[in-house]
Amino acid sequence: MLAVTRSLLPSLLAIVAAPGVWSIACPVPATPSPSSFAATAFDYIVIGGGTAGTALSARLAENPSAVVGVIEAGILHLNDPILDVPGHLASSGVGNKTYDWDFVSTPQVNAGGRNLSLSRGKLLGGSSGINGLAWDRASATEYDAWATIAGDKNWSWSGLLPFLQKAENFSKTPADPFPGISPAEAAEVEADLPHVDGFSGPIVASLNSLYFDTVTNVTVTLNNLGIQTNAEPQGGNTTGVSNIRLSLDHTQGVRSYAATAYYCSHASKPNYHVLTGAQATKIIFSKTRYGLTATRVQFISDGQQYTAHASKEIVLSAGTIQTPQLLELSGIGNSTILKSKNITPLIDLPGVGESFQEHFFAAAQWQLRPGVQTFGILRNNATFAAEQQAQYAADHTGLLAATDSLTAFLTLQDIVSQDRLQELLSIFDQEASAPGLSGLQQQQYALQREWFAQGNVPAVELILWSKGLINVEQGESYAVILGGLMHPVSRGSTHIASCDPLASPAIDPKYLSQNFDTEVLLDVLKFLQKLGQSAPFSDLVTVQTNPDPTAQTDDELLAYIRASSAGGDHLVGTAALAPQASGGVVDGSLKVYGTTNLRIVDASVFPIQIGAHSQATVYAIAEKVKFCLLKTM
Ligand SMILES: Cc1cc2nc3c(=O)[nH]c(=O)nc-3n(C[C@H](O)[C@H](O)[C@H](O)COP(=O)(O)OP(=O)(O)OC[C@H]3O[C@@H](n4cnc5c(N)ncnc54)[C@H](O)[C@@H]3O)c2cc1C
Ligand SMILES: *[C@@H]1O[C@H](CO)[C@@H](O)[C@H](O)[C@H]1NC(C)=O
Ligand SMILES: *[C@@H]1O[C@H](CO)[C@@H](O)[C@H](O)[C@H]1NC(C)=O
Ligand SMILES: *[C@@H]1O[C@H](CO)[C@@H](O)[C@H](O)[C@H]1NC(C)=O
Ligand SMILES: *[C@@H]1O[C@H](CO)[C@@H](O)[C@H](O)[C@H]1NC(C)=O
Ligand SMILES: *[C@@H]1O[C@H](CO)[C@@H](O)[C@H](O)[C@H]1NC(C)=O
């Protein structure tokens, strides 16, 4: 979810649970030294021990005869409350350079000229260690679009479902019933679970353990506005209000993520070598008649340069920003860009760093009637917070073991009239037929056009936060609803800004660069305002604090959107799985075009953005690569 909690952190950190209250079993071996790592004869080297890289490398190491190395820039943070404790502390690693690369975009001309923050986890486990715990999947139609773009039927809903399940251990909690689900529907879902969920994977997914009145009231209000509760959002249709699952192990009340779930259970394997605190700077190839073969990785640790060797494959899992950065540093990308940075092009692959797609959210905030309980009570009432801390220490329950989980995935038809829909579609048609689009972009737009017109795939997500974000006053409680674009038309890019491997690339998401996106976000904000004025949610509200209720005209609301909207932390697509001729970077086996053995396994391969939070899909990609493509046992 969003990275906008920064201003609240100090007061919340004061009530963080003491370490030792929970304990994650992790038999960490002696860390290899950089020089012993460089001297090891690896079969596989994975660059980036993040979400995908940790999952894939741990799976590869299950074959005892495969020697697997991982190079991760961050370190392992074990039993650290900043990462582990969900109760609205879980996102406190965001913006803190101990855990976050904390990238900054180039000025976003259509978003008030701001340089927007782009969080990326810098730790073993990567972004899965600092994310908002939302655990969900896109709709079947969206994954089927992946197969269409990839030209490979395995990258479809039915091809990915077994791997979405393989990563997951859905562990039901005795939670309250969620509003809007009838007993009959609940029974149907119960019967379906074995076909939809995974029950033996490493990541523990669970339902939230408590729902404030804000949650029940907003759900019923949405139901009243014609948006049904979706009892089974995991089953291939995501439309409707849902109680999203969380990557949260309720037995200890802690985050479940790539480091604790995949690394710790494999850490003691003698063939698994994880080097932390080391940043890869270049991949080196030898030329063969079949293409370039990746053989070595240069990395820097403590200011010293080393080179590690792999005999079979090198896997790039550095994430949506740094995967294209390393490709470019290594001579793979748009030759014009590489030459301008004094890098000798080895493979001219202009899709590298392009097709950058990201969700973009506007937020509305309301102050609530006195006495309406939200997470704000942890900030407002020190006695209550101390009680919660004691409860968490005693049995891992209460507010510190919970977070927000109400989301709603909406079609355009859910929020605008038929006339307005036609108007939006004609704006779309104009922008989607601009000259100079890549084949990939044309194909993406054709799919999006169908989804918007048919309303079979959500275009918008709403997320309820039972806490305040903006100008929060001591003693008051708030609700925030974020409303964002799931399938923007805008496409951004990320490219190296210099040949210095330690410098940040130039990241330009081009937020709101297309009018369709801006117009839809305006409709979303109007829908949020209407929500705040509709019962029973309105019964809880004293005043809408943001946008300022005096902002009424489209121009005033647009000014608010440009000044305050933010990315959703779901960056994807910069090394797309698509045919080379249309602008793709990797083929159906996720190999980089022109290479014999360099694979990309992370969120950068998404062929088109999904209307879902990205982590579960990223784990599924890693699982699929291990079990379908890189069969080592
Ligand atoms: C603040 C935030 C909130 C989010 N909220 C949610 C949510 O609630 N639900 C959800 O599903 N998704 C969420 N996401 C998105 C999701 O977490 C990511 O899409 C996913 O984790 C990305 O996985 P990845 O493997 O592609 O990259 P990452 O997990 O980011 O891994 C990349 C790894 O590579 C390392 N690395 C990079 N460059 C180098 C180098 N040169 N040398 C060595 N190592 C390197 C990094 O340190 C990192 O560990 C959120 C993300 C963020 C940042
Ligand atoms: C960042 O994290 C470090 C390590 O946990 C902590 O000491 C520090 O207080 C954090 N900084 C902020 C601003 O929260
Ligand atoms: C904003 O981005 C521009 C271009 O990337 C950069 O020159 C400028 O320093 C950035 N500003 C801040 C405050 O980061
Ligand atoms: C497609 O998936 C099947 C079953 O998961 C697998 O056996 C096969 O190797 C895959 N084919 C390709 C081309 O990836
Ligand atoms: C799934 O997670 C629960 C909760 O942590 C745990 O009790 C159970 O053993 C796990 N199941 C598997 C197969 O790992
Ligand atoms: C809405 O909130 C009120 C006040 O907190 C509560 O009494 C009521 O039960 C809630 N309504 C629903 C439908 O949950």
Ligand SMILES: *[C@@H]1O[C@H](CO)[C@@H](O)[C@H](O)[C@H]1NC(C)=O
């Ligand atoms: C390569 O980059 C240059 C410079 O940014 C750009 O003009 C050109 O269009 C790009 N080539 C392709 C095929 O995208």
Ligand SMILES: *[C@@H]1O[C@H](CO)[C@@H](O)[C@H](O)[C@H]1NC(C)=O
């Ligand atoms: C603060 O919390 C305590 C303990 O739960 C409670 O007794 C007290 O009434 C609360 N104070 C206020 C002002 O709500």
Ligand SMILES: *[C@@H]1O[C@H](CO)[C@@H](O)[C@H](O)[C@H]1NC(C)=O
């Ligand atoms: C998804 O479910 C909703 C009801 O929750 C229904 O209205 C809609 O038609 C379904 N969409 C698809 C594509 O099946």
